[in-house]
Amino acid sequence: MARKNDKRDDEMRDGTSTAPAGPADSRPPSSFLEVRDLRIHFPTDDGLVKSVDGLSFQLERGKTLGIVGESGSGKSVTSLGILGLHNRRNARVSGEIWLDGQELVGASEEQVRRLRGRDMAMIFQDPLSSMHPFYTVGHQIIEAYRIHNDVTRKVARKHAIDMLGRVGIPRPDRRVDDYPHQFSGGMRQRAMIAMALSCDPELLIADEPTTALDVTVQAQILDLLRDLQREFNSAIIMITHDLGVVAELSDDILVMYGGRCVEYGTVDDVFHAPEHPYTWGLLGSMPRLDRERSERLLPIKGTPPSLINLPSGCAFNPRCAYAELNGGKSTEERPDLRDAAPGHRVACHLPAEKRRQIWNDEIAPKL
């Protein structure tokens, strides 16, 4: 055990995140969830879409990892990849996903299916379109529960009512027989959470769980997730494009850009002392109630990159205000993910002192 941990620390220190996953590497890690060099590519008529390209991270039980990035950065593709929900006929998935000692990328579809819903579950962005309109909410929870538990319909129904109560739905014994369209948006997302948690999964992936909801309801759902995590001790991957949401809930944050990780570390690192210009941009464009819109000085210019033809060098360079400071390096060479501080990894050519200086002098005062 100890030896393996040492090895990982070594890897982190010299920043060889793209080390090929040879057979020697394929031993189960000690982390509950460990993703190594995950790549998810889609061959299309226009070319190969590299939606996820070399992503690595780990997560322990009871902890939350926030994944942030603009839309189109590969967050959903990553989460569906962990659940094994990509069609093997049109997605090329490589790398390793270790869940509690079991590798999932090389596992059979049937093996992964058995884990889905039971050991890992997912909450989706739009609870209305994510529930079957023709089945009652209760039916859909009961179905999820009975697939993985050998119980009678009656027992499963009691469990469904119990779960609906636990996620804060009033009169669950009645609502259990209602159809999704009879629920309000917030209640529907609660029901979705009840369904995802019905088998007590150890890993819960929430893909923008509040994006489709009213602001007031958003806060309630986030509170609920926090409480439930304490109760169930599950590991949570919280996906969002809102750094504020992630900062509130997460232990670690991973910032994605163009299918890759550009910054990864604890909340203290990434939210309070970020070092990547893209993360600065995300912070600058965060909605803040105490500021006038015009005062926000760091909106990210330009548009997210094409995942078929990423800009050469650093994928962020066409939009980066500091690309010039590296004597052409930003447009020629792709920056590796390196430790800025132990456990705080950044992919940027700017020297560390320079980044801290820019953050302290230029960025932080404006936020």
Place this chain on the structure above:
Amino acid sequence: MIRFVVRRLAFGVVVLWVVSTAVFFLVFVAAGKPERVIGGPRATTETLRLIRRNLGLDEPLIVQYARFLGRLLQGDLGQSYINGAPVASMIGGRLQTTVVLVLGASVLWFAGGVLTGVLSATRARSFFDRLATLFVLAGLSMPAFVVALLMLYVLFSKAGDAGIHLFEPGPPLQENFWKRMTLPWLALAFLLMAGYTRLTRGAMLDVLGEDYIRTARSKGLPERRVVYRHALRAALTPVVTQFGVDVGVLIGSTIVTEKVFGLQGVGQLVVQSITVGDAPVILGVVLAVALCVVVANLLVDIAYSYLDPRVRLS
């Protein structure tokens, strides 16, 4: 549920009333002079007047209409102008033949179309899918009688054994039932099945891309359950709607199939009656067919409300 059915039934009754009224005026008023048909070419003016009187045709239209409705409510469809036989009994057996023909074929084409549609959607672009597409094109572009004749041609030696005599009215339905019905069922089913394959395939492909299918998979449901319980249930709603329309239309238009396979159904009867201007029979057939359509649609509505319970709740 009961309220839903009652509402649909009431609607059906209204439809029947509208149809009967429309057809009454169309047939009786527009068809004109039945006494000439009945009396024959050499009838005197006096005979013609008597015939009109006997038929009640000399009375004001509104009175005729009231009489007609009154009889209709008692289930009396009147008598044929040609042979004086009660229309109801003329239609009865023939309607049975047509309904058996259409229902038998509909089971085949619905089951066959949905199954091939599902298989071809879940194996999109596979060899099976391409084969199914070819079949759809063939089925959609071939007229009914070609299919029927083709089948007879292929099976010609056996057609005789099956008691089928081309273009001749056959014996009553009960004789050699299975042997005689199989080919017409297949011919009719083949024609409509293609459309159902295409419809089901398209609906399945749409539904399989829905968020709730992804959710079903994320729960760890076996793929079979995802396809047949979650996707198919939603994909069937447009198919079932189309089915209601097709069964209805077909009951009134199986004439070609009936003719080719020598079945005495309503299709043939209606053509004969129109040629000789036998208004009560035409009217009777139209009403009987309308009744079948209304019943078929009611059944389809009920089936639909089982698929999509939301329609019952609103």
